[in-house]
Every structure is written in C-alpha cells, then in structure tokens.
Amino acid sequence: MTSSMPGGPLLAADNLTKTYGSTAALAGISLAVYPGEAVAVMGASGSGKTTLLHCLAGIIRPDTGSVRLFRSGAPVEVTALDDDARSALRRSDFGFVFQQGLLIPELTAGENVALALMLNGAPRAEAEQAAVQALAALGLAGMEQRRIGELSGGQAQRVAIARAQVNGARVLFADEPTGALDSHTSAEVMGLLLRTVEGTGRSLVVVTHDPSVARWCGRVITVADGRIVADTAGAGRTR
Numbered sequence: 001m002t003s004s005m006p007g008g009p010l011l012a013a014d015n016l017t018k019t020y021g022s023t024a025a026l027a028g029i030s031l032a033v034y035p036g037e038a039v040a041v042m043g044a045s046g047s048g049k050t051t052l053l054h055c056l057a058g059i060i061r062p063d064t065g066s067v068r069l070f071r072s073g074a075p076v077e078v079t080a081l082d083d084d085a086r087s088a089l090r091r092s093d094f095g096f097v098f099q100q101g102l103l104i105p106e107l108t109a110g111e112n113v114a115l116a117l118m119l120n121g122a123p124r125a126e127a128e129q130a131a132v133q134a135l136a137a138l139g140l141a142g143m144e145q146r147r148i149g150e151l152s153g154g155q156a157q158r159v160a161i162a163r164a165q166v167n168g169a170r171v172l173f174a175d176e177p178t179g180a181l182d183s184h185t186s187a188e189v190m191g192l193l194l195r196t197v198e199g200t201g202r203s204l205v206v207v208t209h210d211p212s213v214a215r216w217c218g219r220v221i222t223v224a225d226g227r228i229v230a231d232t233a234g235a236g237r238t239r
C-alpha cells in the first residue's frame with residue numbers, strides 16, 4: 001500500500017530544533033519512521049513530545065532541520081512547504097487522533113468521518129458510504145447518526161480513528177489518544193489503532209505518558225529536554 005522506497009523510511013526527521021523564548025523545546029532530533037512501525041514517544045511533561053509530533057506532522061515548522069515524507073516520486077520536504085501546502089498534505093497523507101477536541105460535536109459520527117473525505121474533494125454520497133464502512137470496521141455499525149456527545153469516550157475515539165484513516169493516510173499521529181479513557185477502554189482503543197498499522201504499510205506515532213500504552217508499540221522513543229535519550233524495541237506487536 002505504501003509507495004515509499006523498499007526498506008526505506010516513510011518519514012524522516014533530521015536535526016529538528018524549535019525554541020520558544022529561552023526554552024529549547026527540540027534541541028536536535030533526528031528520527032526515521034518505517035512503514036508498518038508503531039512508535040511511542042514518551043518523556044516527562046515539557047520534554048518536547050508534542051512539539052516533536054507537531055513538527056513531524058507539519059502542524060508547526062521547526063526552526064531548523066527537515067522532515068521528509070517518502071512517497072512515489074521525489075520525497076516531499078514537509079518543512080519546505082508553505083502553510084496551505086502543509087494543510088493539504090496533512091489532509092491527504094496524515095491522520096490525527098488526539099485526546100479530544102478534533103471531532104465536531106455538532107455533527108454525527110458519520111458526518112465527522114465523511115467530512116475528512118469531502119475536504120479532500122470526495123462527493124458527499126461517496127464520502128458518507130465510505131464513512132459507514134469505516135465506522136462498521138471499528139465496531140460502530142448503526143451508530144453513524146449519533147452525535148459525538150451521544151457516544152462514550154471509547155466510541156468517540158473509534159470515530160476519531162475512523163476519521164484519521166479513512167483517507168488512506170500513510171502516517172497516523174496520536175497525542176495521548178487514551179488520556180481520557182479507563183484502562184480497559186484504553187487497551188481497546190490501542191488495539192484498534194495498532195490494527196490500522198499492522199500489515200498496511202502505514203505508520204503510527206503516538207505520544208503518551210502511559211507505559212501501558214507504549215507497550216503496545218514496537219518501538220519506544222524517550223525524549224528529555226528536547227532530545228532523544230533512548231530508542232528501544234518495545235513489547236508491541238509491530239516490526
């Protein structure tokens with residue numbers, strides 16, 4: 001499914017730095033993420049995890065360094081794109097699952113998922129049909145018409161996963177995706193997130209404080225003071 005170079009990374013960051021005032025949120029991070037890989041990013045509060053995820057995903061630009069996405073043809077230099085081009089890339093190639101706040105509460109589950117496709121130009125009827133299928137694949141058949149507030153936290157996160165992957169995103173980014181969930185629901189959501197990666201050639205980058213969440217991932221990166229201080233194989237099932 002992926003069109004990255006065989007054996008090569010899907011996403012590669014080189015020497016990222018980002019400073020806010022006198023705070024070095026990122027102090028020189030290089031990281032390659034491979035197809036099919038689930039990478040947990042751990043570290044103390046303020047260590048730079050979210051800043052790293054936002055730079056990798058093209059949400060913010062680093063001060064220096066580069067992020068490249070490898071797809072058919074020449075790699076895309078994410079950091080060199082202007083704001084509009086980065087937005088377009090995020091909609092077409094990346095998916096996002098955050099703790100909360102990315103789903104639109106006024107819309108139904110189906111509409112939230114369909115919107116991701118419609119923003120990429122899909123006709124409404126086609127988008128709605130794909131949304132129904134994506135939700136059913138995540139165990140939410142029959143819940144398309146529910147508004148987000150009428151779902152449990154775990155169900156809402158499944159809608160977020162459906163929305164994040166419905167475009168065929170190459171890389172899924174998750175920031176504390178289970179932060180608001182109990183441990184049972186958290187395990188369910190992590191299992192579903194991992195399923196979107198395993199055997200698909202996609203990658204998952206998940207920021208978490210929770211070692212039990214990180215354990216699901218095949219690789220665990222630890223960040224301290226804006227640097228990677230450990231990069232280890234996790235207990236997870238990928239790679």
Ligand SMILES: Nc1ncnc2c1ncn2[C@@H]1O[C@H](COP(=O)(O)OP(=O)(O)OP(=O)(O)O)[C@@H](O)[C@H]1O
Nearest residue numbers: 020023024025043044045046047048049050051052
């Ligand atoms: N927009 C911003 N303006 C100023 N400082 C910021 C901004 N974003 C992040 N920082 C600072 O950069 C450092 C890294 O922040 P970041 O949010 O990446 O850490 P984190 O590891 O994700 O923390 P947490 O686990 O608490 O979410 C922190 O010192 C933070 O205060």
